[in-house]
Every structure is written in structure tokens, then in C-alpha cells.
Amino acid sequence: MNAGKASCRHAFSAALLEAARKDPSIYAVCSDSKGSTALGDFEAALPRQYVEAGIAEQDAVGIAAGLARCDKTAFVCGPASFYSARSLEQVKVDVAYAASDVKVIGISGGVSYGYLGSTHHALHDLAVMRTFPGLEVFLPCDAASTAAITAYLAGSGKPAYMRLGRGPVPEVYAPELKAEFAPGRANLLREGRDCAIVAAGEAVQPALAAAAILAVRGIQARVLDCWSIKPFDVAAIEAAAEETGCIVTVEEHSVHGGLGSAVAEAVAQSRPVPMRIIGFPDEWAPAGSSEELFAYYGLTAERIAAAAEELAARAKGR
Amino acid sequence: MIHAARMGHMGGSLSSVDILVSLYFHSMRCGPANWGDPARDHFIMSKGHSVEGFYAVLARAGFFPESALADYGKFGGMLYGHPTLKVPGVEIPSGSLGHGLAVGVGMALAAKRDGLPSRVFVLMGDGEQAEGSVWEAARAAAHYGLDNLVAIVDANGLQISGPVAKVMNSGPLAAKYASFGWAVREADGHDHAALTAAFDSAPWKPGAPNFLLAHTKKGRGVSFMENDASWHHRTPTDDEYGRALAELGARQGSGAAEAWAAGEGGAR
Numbered sequence: 001m002n003a004g005k006a007s008c009r010h011a012f013s014a015a016l017l018e019a020a021r022k023d024p025s026i027y028a029v030c031s032d033s034k035g036s037t038a039l040g041d042f043e044a045a046l047p048r049q050y051v052e053a054g055i056a057e058q059d060a061v062g063i064a065a066g067l068a069r070c071d072k073t074a075f076v077c078g079p080a081s082f083y084s085a086r087s088l089e090q091v092k093v094d095v096a097y098a099a100s101d102v103k104v105i106g107i108s109g110g111v112s113y114g115y116l117g118s119t120h121h122a123l124h125d126l127a128v129m130r131t132f133p134g135l136e137v138f139l140p141c142d143a144a145s146t147a148a149i150t151a152y153l154a155g156s157g158k159p160a161y162m163r164l165g166r167g168p169v170p171e172v173y174a175p176e177l178k179a180e181f182a183p184g185r186a187n188l189l190r191e192g193r194d195c196a197i198v199a200a201g202e203a204v205q206p207a208l209a210a211a212a213i214l215a216v217r218g219i220q221a222r223v224l225d226c227w228s229i230k231p232f233d234v235a236a237i238e239a240a241a242e243e244t245g246c247i248v249t250v251e252e253h254s255v256h257g258g259l260g261s262a263v264a265e266a267v268a269q270s271r272p273v274p275m276r277i278i279g280f281p282d283e284w285a286p287a288g289s290s291e292e293l294f295a296y297y298g299l300t301a302e303r304i305a306a307a308a309e310e311l312a313a314r315a316k317g318r
Numbered sequence: 319m320i321h322a323a324r325m326g327h328m329g330g331s332l333s334s335v336d337i338l339v340s341l342y343f344h345s346m347r348c349g350p351a352n353w354g355d356p357a358r359d360h361f362i363m364s365k366g367h368s369v370e371g372f373y374a375v376l377a378r379a380g381f382f383p384e385s386a387l388a389d390y391g392k393f394g395g396m397l398y399g400h401p402t403l404k405v406p407g408v409e410i411p412s413g414s415l416g417h418g419l420a421v422g423v424g425m426a427l428a429a430k431r432d433g434l435p436s437r438v439f440v441l442m443g444d445g446e447q448a449e450g451s452v453w454e455a456a457r458a459a460a461h462y463g464l465d466n467l468v469a470i471v472d473a474n475g476l477q478i479s480g481p482v483a484k485v486m487n488s489g490p491l492a493a494k495y496a497s498f499g500w501a502v503r504e505a506d507g508h509d510h511a512a513l514t515a516a517f518d519s520a521p522w523k524p525g526a527p528n529f530l531l532a533h534t535k536k537g538r539g540v541s542f543m544e545n546d547a548s549w550h551h552r553t554p555t556d557d558e559y560g561r562a563l564a565e566l567g568a569r570q571g572s573g574a575a576e577a578w579a580a581g582e583g584g585a586r
């Protein structure tokens with residue numbers, strides 16, 4: 001594990017280009033964002049399948065929906081911050097409500113943009129996107145999972161939102177794991193019965209590292225990668241609650257409305273267990289790089305392990 | 319429909335229905351028979367609130383039985399207060415203003431890239447022109463030279479709270495679209511002959527998208543509704559309903575309705 005580092009956005013653009021070479025109905029739509037989405041190669045190779053909308057995210061999503069009406073599979077790609085806010089209504093109406101075969105690809109989600117500040121952070125995207133009926137919401141954690149989910153999106157025929165980080169990230173899914181990515185199925189990354197750590201996106205890696213720390217302390221933590229925020233694997237969460245007795249969630253997202261909320265919604269209604277939601281609190285993040293902000297808000301292996309240890313002790317003591 | 323359901327958008331339906339009739343019964347190659355043909359024409363009702371006239375035209379065009387119109391505004395029914403994909407003939411849901419032109423750009427672009435003869439007609443309101451997203455799409459249409467796109471503005475001069483010129487003046491629309499690189503024409507939006515002549519002769523300038531400023535009257539055909547902003551979404555009392563029907567009936571007697579039904583248009 002952690003062999004190499006690769007960025008999700010480059011894995012995405014490579015996978016999209018591969019799919020689009022085989023299927024001429026696959027289009028990419030950008031909003032002066034082909035650099036950040038790493039789609040320059042796509043445009044050069046398949047100009048007929050590339051559409052530039054300029055700095056106009058609402059227009060880009062509308063155009064993608066129009067393309068989809070005419071039998072295209074349109075990937076509209078740009079910063080997650082803008083696509084989940086400026087053009088949110090187009091995503092709601094023209095993509096989700098219209099059941100358009102459009103994939104909204106939010107690049108540099110979460111706090112990827114670090115020092116650029118909260119205009120460029122997307123810490124609300126999962127919360128809003130997962131309330132739109134019919135819209136699938138995915139959050140891969142590394143290059144391999146990004147490529148696999150992109151291949152799925154290219155043929156799914158359904159609307160979806162996928163958030164990707166910006167920088168290179170450690171490998172979670174080594175090729176030899178032969179991991180599968182079925183929407184609605186969380187991936188079990190580590191077995192354990194003392195507590196469960198449920199994570200998604202770039203929080204998966206520190207969650208795994210936390211489990212390693214806990215193991216040294218004699219605590220076996222189960223680690224689930226909930227990359228499929230919607231559809232959501234309620235069964236895996238209920239099983240984790242039942243079998244481990246407590247759940248820590250970790251996400252690069254507001255503590256309101258994201259993964260922690262999805263887990264709480266699931267367990268509170270069937271198997272209530274003590275929970276801890278680790279994420280970004282209800283405040284505008286200070287200036288910082290994404291690493292600095294992860295550390296500041298406790299999305300690190302050590303702090304996740306500490307939270308899990310305390311929670312597991314509390315759950316046992318009840 | 320509006321009288322029975324006690325809800326609806328009377329004024330904008332009456333101002334746009336002649337445009338719809340001209341399109342569906344004369345100019346567009348778009349009906350239930352060729353719905354699955356990728357080379358057919360497309361229509362987007364961007365001013366989705368004007369849904370009652372739209373539903374009536376779709377039913378008359380054979381997309382669904384006219385008896386289904388009684389469903390309008392009924393719980394669990396097919397006909398919502400804004401167009402949805404549940405309704406045969408509806409291309410994209412609408413109701414939030416300012417979305418349709420961008421979707422039309424995407425469709426027209428797809429037709430161009432696929433080498434299809436499809437034309438895309440988008441009907442917008444004049445108040446709707448205040449939405450910035452309209453102008454994003456207007457620019458993109460010209461940038462991509464979409465001469466297979468026809469944008470129509472139902473220029474009835476009114477929006478919810480009063481005259482467009484007073485609430486938020488988006489004019490002069492013809493000059494603005496022209497400056498965005500569109501080929502521009504104006505027509506009487508109730509004159510079927512003028513409308514179909516404009517639609518049938520598009521593209522007016524190769525490589526330029528087409529903008530038709532259709533001068534209309536909000537509430538057209540019912541004297542006490544015409545040019546009165548309050549009829550944007552007022553529902554008629556029984557008495558008003560009777561008087562409106564009498565006025566419209568008188569016009570039907572002139573042969574206009576029969577001409578519509580016969581699919582000719584331009585009878586007045």
C-alpha cells in the first residue's frame with residue numbers, strides 16, 4: 001500500500017479519454033477549466049467531442065444537458081466549488097430532475113485549493129448533491145478508484161456527481177486487490193470488531209493509517225471506504241454498528257450533511273450506536289494548505305485514532 | 319384548465335399560444351410520429367410557467383389525449399404546473415427561468431456535430447431576459463455559429479410585478495442579440511403567417527443563430543385580461559370564465575380555431 005502517488009484528476013482524464021475514444025457519444029464540457037481538469041489531451045485528441053463554454057458554469061451544465069438530450073453522455077468538468085454552487089440549480093433541474101446522462105465532475109473538491117480560500121473550497125457539495133433524487137454521488141479516494149468509477153460513469157446512462165481532489169494522493173487500491181466499485185457498495189478495507197472508521201475520498205488514507213495505529217494499541221478497527229455517497233450502503237453501516245458497537249466517520253466536508261450525516265441517518269433509525277463525526281466544523285477555514293487544514297481539523301491518523309479509541313472505550317463502558 | 323384547477327398562468331399562456339400553434343402545426347418537424355427520430359426538430363419551453371397553452375397544443379398535436387387535460391393540477395396526475403418529463407412531448411423540464419437557452423445550445427451543437435438537419439426552437443419570456451444565464455447561452459450560440467437554433471422571445475411587455483421596462487429593463491432586445499452575433503427579426507407574435515414565414519426561412523444568416531422578437535399581448539384574446547399584469551397568475555371567477563369563453567368563442571366563430579385544428583395556421 002502507499003506505493004506511489006497519483007492524482008485523481010489525471011486518472012479521471014486518462015480514463016475518460018480511453019472511454020471516449022471507443023464511444024464517440026462521450027463528450028467533455030469545460031468552463032475555462034481544461035487545465036485544472038487535465039482535459040487538454042482530450043481536446044487535442046477528440047476535438048469533436050469537446051465543448052468549451054468559457055467561464056460560465058451555468059451555461060456549461062445547460063449545454064451538457066442539451067447534449068445529453070441528443071443522445072450524448074456529457075461529462076461537465078470544473079472546480080467543485082463552482083459546479084456545486086453557481087450552477088447548482090442547473091444540476092438540480094437540467095441534470096437530476098431531467099434524468100440527463102450528464103456527469104458533473106467537481107475537480108479540486110474539499111479544501112484541495114487550500115490557500116485560495118473558501119471561495120474555492122467545496123465543503124458543502126455532498127450535502128446538496130445527495131438531496132437531489134436520481135443523482136448518484138461518488139467520492140473516490142485514489143487514482144485507481146477514480147479510473148474505475150469513471151469507467152462506470154461512461155456507461156451508466158444516469159446523472160451523477162463525482163468529486164475529485166487536486167493533488168497526488170497515496171494509493172489505497174493496489175491493483176492486486178482487484179477491488180470492485182459497485183454503486184451502493186462500500187468497500188471493506190480492513191476488518192475489525194472494536195470500532196468502525198467510515199471514510200470517503202482523501203480521508204480514507206488517514207483512516208487506514210489510524211487503524212494501523214489502533215492495532216498497535218490492541219484495538220481492531222474496521223475501515224470502510226464509502227466512496228458511493230449515493231446510493232449509500234446502509235447495510236454495511238448497520239452491520240458495522242451491530243458488529244463493532246461504535247462508528248467514527250471522517251470526511252473532507254462540512255460535518256453537516258455529508259458522510260457523517262448519511263451514516264447517522266442510517267444508524268439512528270435502526271441500530272443507534274455512539275458516533276463521532278470528524279470533518280470541517282461550521283466555520284470558514286483559516287488560511288492553509290490542504291495538509292495544514294487536515295491537521296488543524298483533526299483529519300490525521302493520530303487524531304482519528306485518538307477519537308476512535310475514546311469512542312470505543314465509551315461504547316464498551318456502556 | 320386554469321379555472322377548474324384554480325391555479326395557472328393565464329396571461330403568458332395566451333400571449334404565447336399563437337407561437338406554439340405556428341410551430342407545432344406548421345413549422346416544426348416534431349410530433350408523436352417522429353419523436354424517436356434524432357433528425358427531428360426540438361422545442362424547449364423555457365418560460366415553463368406558460369404551461370396550460372403548451373399542454374393544450376401538445377394534446378392537440380396528438381402527444382396525449384385531450385381528455386388528459388382534465389388531469390391538470392390534480393394530485394398525483396401527469397400535468398404539473400410546470401412542464402415535466404412525465405408529459406409526452408416535453409423535451410426538458412422547465413419552470414425555473416433562464417435555463418432553456420443553454421439546453422438549446424447543447425442540443426443545437428449536438429445536431430451540428432452529428433450532421434443532422436434538426437432545428438431547435440426555444441421560447442423565452444421578456445422578463446426572463448433579466449437572468450444572466452440567458453446571456454451566457456446567447457454568447458455561446460453565436461460562438462458556435464448555431465444557425466440551427468431559433469430563440470423566440472414572447473415580448474408581451476409584462477412580467478409578474480409590472481411592465482418589464484419598469485421592473486428591470488432588458489431592452490433593446492433586438493439590438494442586444496444582434497450585438498451578440500445573432501441574426502434578428504421581429505414579428506407580430508399573433509400573426510401565424512408572419513411567424514411561420516420567419517420560422518420557415520431560418521437560418522436567416524448562415525453561421526448565425528436566429529432571434530425572433532415576437533410582439534405579443536399578455537392575456538391575448540380576452541379583453542379584460544389583455545395587457546393587465548395581474549392576469550399573470552390570477553384565476554378567473556366563474557363570471558370571468560364565462561365572459562372569457564364568450565369572447566374566445568366569438569373568435570373561434572371567425573374560423574381561427576378550425577384553421578388551427580386543420581393544421582393550417584395563419585387564418586386571420
Ligand SMILES: Cc1ncc(C[n+]2csc(CCOP(=O)(O)OP(=O)(O)O)c2C)c(N)n1
Pocket residue numbers: 329330331333365367368413414415416442443444445446447472474476477478482536550
Ligand atoms: C428563476 C425564476 N425566478 C422567478 C420565477 C417566478 N416567475 C414565474 S413567471 C415570472 C415572470 C416571467 O415574466 P416573463 O418572462 O415576461 O413571462 P411572461 O410575461 O411571458 O409570462 C416569474 C418572476 C421563476 N419561475 N424562475
Ligand SMILES: [Mg+2]
Pocket residue numbers: 443444445472473474475476477482
Ligand atoms: Mg413577459
